[in-house]
Amino acid sequence: MALKKILHVDDDQDIRTITQMSLEMVGGFELQQCASGKEALIVAPQFQPDLLLLDVMMPEMSGEELWHKLMEMPEFAATPAIFMTAKVEKSFLTHLLVDGALAIVEKPFDPMELSQQITEAWTAHRNAA
């Protein structure tokens, strides 16, 4: 199955814009964006994403919390997630991978390469499955 629908959650408007241009214009994905975890929990059931692209550090609900809340819903229990973070400590990142995240994208990311990186992670995940 090819990757099509991505739900992107980030509280930063500008990064949402860059990501949108990157994934829609460069990658050709179908993208739905949310500014908070709360919003994402409402949007996700309607949008039915193939992949979650979550910012780690967000106020109120972190990307990790959101991920766990979504996984509690049967329809998203197996939806893969990729995290984005400006935090560079690798020790902080590894536990997300251990918990099953596909990959972690470090900010700043290259918008011309992001789609490619996501596709690679997706493909590796599909092949492994």
Added chain:
Amino acid sequence: MKFSKVNMIGASALFLNSTFPTSAGAEEAGPDVLVNMSALAPSLWLAVPAFGLCMFGSWATARRLQNRKYRQSTRLLQRRFDKEIRLLDSAIDQHSIVSIADRDGNFIKVNKNFEDAFGYSNDDLAGQSISVLYDMAEDGTDMADVTGNADPQCSFSEVHHAVSSGKVWSGEQTLRRANGELIYVMSTVLPHFDDDGNHVQTVSLRSDITQKRTSEIQRQLTRMLDELQDEVFLYEVDTLNISYLNKSALARCDWTVEDVVGKTIADTSRGFSIPAFRQHVAPLMDGSRDVVSIETRHEKGPVEVKTRIFTDPSGKKVFLSVLRDTSERKELQVVKMDTMARVSHELRTPLTSIKGALRLIQSGVAGKLTPELQGMIDIAARNSDRLLLMVDDILILEKMNANKAKFEMQKTNLKAFLQDAVSINQGFGDELGVRFVMDDVPGQPMISGNSDRLMQVMTNLMSNAAKYSPKGTDVRVGIEDKDDNWRVYVTDFGPGVPESARATIFDSFTQFAAADGTTRSGTGLGLQICRKIVDLHDGRISFRSEPGKQTTFYFDLPKLSTPPDLVVVSTANQARSAQTGRSTEKSDLVRKA
């Protein structure tokens, strides 16, 4: 004239009575003195008129007789006075430091005590101004006036003025010995006037109170030291026996003042190593350093100790160690590091948008650009890259400074590592028209290290070398066998490091114009990061440079003696970041293992 000396007791006679000319009108003073002296010899005084009344012969005879008797008794008296005066003179001479000066304040004579106390001889001082005892600035003004830290009453001009106007001056003075040392004295300075009221001489009586004053100062110092928050340890250089601990030092050791007796400095901490201590203070012993300092751990937490040698008042050489509790500072460092991490993180988020937007514009997906716009966007993109590098460098450096960066050490084959380094950095070299060439490597050089971090060092050194290389030249990298170490080197054939930059080249934000006068781009943190990383590998980084010929930066890492077949080489991850150039941190995806 016989009684003149009596009149002058306490003024000028004393031990030098014979040197004083007696004044012409001295005899007139006689009766006064006799009246004064009547208390000493009342019977004699009454006997004289009784004797005269009893006589009934010639008045003249009687008068003669009386005169003779009178002279006899006067001689008796005088002998007695002389004796008493001599005794008094001698007592004062024995007890006091005495000097006599003329009316202008030039020495005439000093006694033995004076010579002993001040270290001048009579011959040294004859004709000299008494002001040599005072602290005088070169222009002749009193230091006491200039510095204001001495009692103003003590100054030479003050005393001289008082005495010249006929007053007796008395008080404490701080004077100088011939050898320059200070001497504290209690002084009484008396002017001597002739009968016409002319100031002819000045007599000074002094007693040395240096001992009293210094012990007072010492008491004060001790009190002050006790109040210090810093801990003070005084101990003998030879035996390391403790001679003094201040209150906070006692508290660290849980000792009372009595407990200190018989203890050495080695008793102050369980982990105290005397050989290590002797090595630490060696630069003090050979005089190459005035103070040595060390950061270490005591049972009660991290401390910084500064030690110096000084000579105590009894002339004994002692170590003075001042110890400061650094736990608070360490905590601050952690807070600072956290702040830096947070700031860097906060900077990365807006940089993500800036860089992302620029990248999209550059790529043309948002529309075609004119060449002028393209050029300006490139400038913005280049500088946002640079900003990001700096943010990352600060983050890494702070992490390492706070010793938070615990490296995972792995057995690493430096040969494979170096091959990776060349392939990773060749892209950057190509941009600058510089070729990286790897020299033959002897055997299988194994070390224990964190290859990600070491790659950061290599990338730094190699990009520096490339930046400073003329187009079309090679940069050579390789490994040398250096006894217990493997040396990794990067050699370029650029302009070299100028003499003036050599001392500070590994410091923060040091950027220098190379020997050709040109400064290259960079954050100025690269080499400091390199040194930190190498330090954390128990290694050493350095360089040698022949301006205009070649420059080699190298680091030595301790050899690992392990059979090569047991070695895990883990450099796969770095190869992927080859295209990203300088920083191995830049791999955008961290894959699930």
